[in-house]
Amino acid sequence: MGHQLMARSAQADLYSYPAIELKRLLYFMSKDPANYIAHMEEYTSRTISRLAWGSEEHAAELRVGTFGLLVTISPSGAVPNVVAPLQYLPTWMSPWKKRENARHERENKFFRGCFETVKEAHRKGESRPSYTKMFLEEQEKSGVREEEGQYIVGMMAIAGALTIGSPMQSYILAMCHYPQWQDVMREEMQRVCGDKCPTWEDRAQLPTIRAIVKEVIRWRPPVPTGKKP
Secondary structure (H helix, E strand, O other), X not given: OHHHHHHHHHHOHXXXXXXXXXXXXXXXXHHOHHHHHHHXXXXXXXXXXXXXXXXXHHHHHHHHHHXXXXXXXXXXXXXXXXXXXXXXXXXXXXXXXXXXXXXXXXXXXXXXXXXXXXXXXXXXXXXXXXXXXXXXXXXXXHOOOHHHHHHHHHHHHHHXXXXXXXXXXXXXXXXXXXXXXXXXXXXXXXXXXXXXXXXXXXXXXXXXXXXXXHHHHHHOOOXXXXXXX
């Protein structure tokens, strides 16, 4: 189901949501470049919120939920992740289990609220393109229950909310180390795109930029792979 949702949205050029949010990102980057990490995380959260539920209004809560999950699963987060025997403490003795239960309850309420919002808009014929809208259109054929569908979409949103921001931040670091490549990319963009920003449709004509994007991800993977880059 997740693969189908992403494949169909990719075929639709992600409904131009990244390009829509890009204008906002560039504005804030030009006004307050020192806070580039916050701007990029907000950009990715708003973009994936649009993809998941057709609206950017869920982005703030999505960031809260994503950060809470990262703390829960990170070795530097919950102590039982490092001191394994602590995971066997009963809930009433474990502050970590209490926090995780509260986080999970908040997450479930959030996912359900987002799903119901899209479902109501879809019933009225007013829903925007999104993973949830696709799920509702294909639910009868797929046989997937609503609760499962809302969590498939919700976890896809969490997976994309902050992790995609990591390569963008690594790109900033790379350009600090290798500023000469900015000139190379700028020349390629101007030759292909003129004065406009590159779009998804331009990617085939931008081999250097594609190569740099791939190298940044290889150099600083957004998720741990067990190997040093």
